[in-house]
């Protein structure tokens with residue numbers, strides 16, 4: 001975040017934090033997760049592929065452990081710095097593929113993650129209509 005305002009920002013929703021004084025939760029989203037202090041803002045040099053690997057591994061751990069969507073929030077802020085690049089998460093990549101090829105996704109958790117990462121809903125795969133025993137639909 002280059003437009004530093006206040007003392008920091010919410011790791012989840014990027015809301016600006018005006019003061020640490022009396023702060024117990026994010027004033028916008030209500031998370032009690034530790035916010036990011038502006039004084040810790042740094043610039044690093046990294047290869048996009050390296051960053052992609054870090055994000056996908058973190059995303060997989062987050063999904064496996066049911067740890068919310070912090071990695072998606074961070075990956076969205078990182079990707080916003082280079083929107084011409086490919087998404088940094090698997091959910092972002094799958095969301096782009098689903099959109100490009102008009103694919104649907106049957107896993108509700110994955111549909112949720114794709115929406116969290118891309119901001120767009122993907123369709124639900126509907127089961128094909130199974131014919132009755134006599135072959136009629």
Ligand SMILES: [Zn+2]
Pocket residue numbers: 010011012013014015026027028029030031
């Ligand atoms: Zn927040």
